[in-house]
Amino acid sequence: MRNICVESIKGGFNLELTDIAPDKSISHRCAMFSLLSDRTSSIRNFLRAEDTLASLSIAKKLGAKIEDKGIEIKITPPSKLQEPDDILDCGNAGTGMRLFCGLLAGVEGSFVLTGDNYLRSRPMKRVTAPLQSIGAKIDGRQNGNLAPLHIRGRELKPFSYESPIDSAQVKSAMLLAGLRADGKSRYKESFLSRDHTERMLRGMGVEIETDDEGWINITPPSKPLKPLDIRVPADPSSAFFFAVACAIIPNSRVNIIDVTLNPTRIEAFKVLENMGAKINYYLKEDIYEPIGDIEVIYNGELQGIEVSQKIAWLIDELPALAIAMATAKGVSRVSNAKELRVKESDRISSVVKALRACGIDVEEFEDGYAIKGGKFKRATINSFGDHRIAMSFAIAGLLCAMEIEDIDCVATSFPNFFDILSQITEIAQ
Ligand code: S3P
Numbered sequence: 001m002r003n004i005c006v007e008s009i010k011g012g013f014n015l016e017l018t019d020i021a022p023d024k025s026i027s028h029r030c031a032m033f034s035l036l037s038d039r040t041s042s043i044r045n046f047l048r049a050e051d052t053l054a055s056l057s058i059a060k061k062l063g064a065k066i067e068d069k070g071i072e073i074k075i076t077p078p079s080k081l082q083e084p085d086d087i088l089d090c091g092n093a094g095t096g097m098r099l100f101c102g103l104l105a106g107v108e109g110s111f112v113l114t115g116d117n118y119l120r121s122r123p124m125k126r127v128t129a130p131l132q133s134i135g136a137k138i139d140g141r142q143n144g145n146l147a148p149l150h151i152r153g154r155e156l157k158p159f160s161y162e163s164p165i166d167s168a169q170v171k172s173a174m175l176l177a178g179l180r181a182d183g184k185s186r187y188k189e190s191f192l193s194r195d196h197t198e199r200m201l202r203g204m205g206v207e208i209e210t211d212d213e214g215w216i217n218i219t220p221p222s223k224p225l226k227p228l229d230i231r232v233p234a235d236p237s238s239a240f241f242f243a244v245a246c247a248i249i250p251n252s253r254v255n256i257i258d259v260t261l262n263p264t265r266i267e268a269f270k271v272l273e274n275m276g277a278k279i280n281y282y283l284k285e286d287i288y289e290p291i292g293d294i295e296v297i298y299n300g301e302l303q304g305i306e307v308s309q310k311i312a313w314l315i316d317e318l319p320a321l322a323i324a325m326a327t328a329k330g331v332s333r334v335s336n337a338k339e340l341r342v343k344e345s346d347r348i349s350s351v352v353k354a355l356r357a358c359g360i361d362v363e364e365f366e367d368g369y370a371i372k373g374g375k376f377k378r379a380t381i382n383s384f385g386d387h388r389i390a391m392s393f394a395i396a397g398l399l400c401a402m403e404i405e406d407i408d409c410v411a412t413s414f415p416n417f418f419d420i421l422s423q424i425t426e427i428a429q
Pocket of ligand 1: 024025095166167168169170172193194315316339418
């Protein structure tokens, strides 16, 4: 277990960020969706982090041929997905495990999905129950709620499913199952979660449309899907750590290059803007996703804010946003965010404990927290093995130095995070 000490900086920084980690959600989907075509997909800028490499290695175990040419990865699917001779290890990745459940539920064969000790304690019933209701045979500990999960692929029924939670992982698992069902299916959520699956499948030729009432209608394809030809944009959730750094450190500016501007992913930037940071968005292209640059400029002390809406659009950024809230004037409050409790750690509890260690006044609620803006003091922070907690408090370290324990988890999503952080500390000394 590695720890790190982040040193505080005295001045601001001005950086063009061209090396933010590629998008994790899109990279997972590239590894998986390539299996749905009959031709070779070309993926540029694939995220080489533990979570997404686990998905790529599962694609290989299912029979795909992977040619790694450095900046490009070519994935050629087998003519029929193979039954692997070993377990499929998703590592720390909830997205990997939940989406593979949907992808494999209708594939002939026996598949065992497992993961690390954190993933094996996260709830899977949210995908296994709706999949079971359409005929999937999936079992696991606690009646199919905990991995390892065993899937015995078989024929699936078409469905009309209204999800009780707004989750892109549940939605994607069901849509992937819908591709193999015996007829048209439909899926509805009360608030649109990130929509990479819909966009990418549509780009591959799937008939998938959302009607006026919010039902996503999906038709199983009658012919193999087109391969992916994609350059993965930078991940806004990873970029957001540096947006927060910029918003809280006087005389700072960052320009984040080629990041997805998908509205379901950049809500946290909008909140930071409403707190007072100056943010500009520059749309450059629209292939599968809108992609462009985001410029963040320090604009004085931030103001406290209430966040209770569009939670699915900023769920992953809430830990980093908590750092901005802790420096803001007045009280900020996050509510309707109970989902935070079942992420890589219980992020309500992790954020509250870590902020308290830094001398910040926080009140904990079942569905969020209230943070009174104050002054950070140097502390030792337990990451609870959660990459976003480790990176958020490393950013707070720029203000007052911070010891972060157990930083290995950062490699699950953003292996070069500390390299970029040290560029900032070097520039700003
Ligand atoms: C993801 C969806 C989100 C997000 C996760 C990645 C995805 O989870 O928190 O990091 O790629 O579909 P939920 O949709 O389950 O909230």
